[in-house]
Amino acid sequence: MADEELEAIRRQRMAELQAKHGVVWSQMDGDPSNDQQGQQEAKQRETEMRNSILAQVLEQSARARLSNLALVKPEKAKAVENYLIQLARSGRLSAKVSEVGLIEILEKVSQQTEKKTTVKFNRRRVMDSDDEDDD
Numbered sequence: 001m002a003d004e005e006l007e008a009i010r011r012q013r014m015a016e017l018q019a020k021h022g023v024v025w026s027q028m029d030g031d032p033s034n035d036q037q038g039q040q041e042a043k044q045r046e047t048e049m050r051n052s053i054l055a056q057v058l059e060q061s062a063r064a065r066l067s068n069l070a071l072v073k074p075e076k077a078k079a080v081e082n083y084l085i086q087l088a089r090s091g092r093l094s095a096k097v098s099e100v101g102l103i104e105i106l107e108k109v110s111q112q113t114e115k116k117t118t119v120k121f122n123r124r125r126v127m128d129s130d131d132e133d134d135d
Helices: 003-021 033-059 062-073 074-091 099-113
Strands: none
Touching: 003 033, 003 074, 033 062, 033 074, 062 074, 062 099, 074 099
């Protein structure tokens, strides 16, 4: 992950926690409404920046697919958005991503985040009388 992306995730998580638990006063004498308003503006600017980058990187059909995914699985959509923004910032995208390209990225992200379930049976060995009846 890029440092900018990590910092953006930290800011977003901090804003979520502050919204969940109420306003955290950054200063003892500070006005909480100004602090909260500044946080909302920062969050809004970050959202606008993300949307503008995604609009430059994605074709309209791919953007529609990503917004549909965000309605169903917001975590996965956020991961794909972060991946696309990272690609765009590093200059690895030469053209706009089509819907087919987005599907490939979605499959790649799904494989990376896929949870593999394994079941292991531990059978208890109890004093079994059948083992002793070999006479």
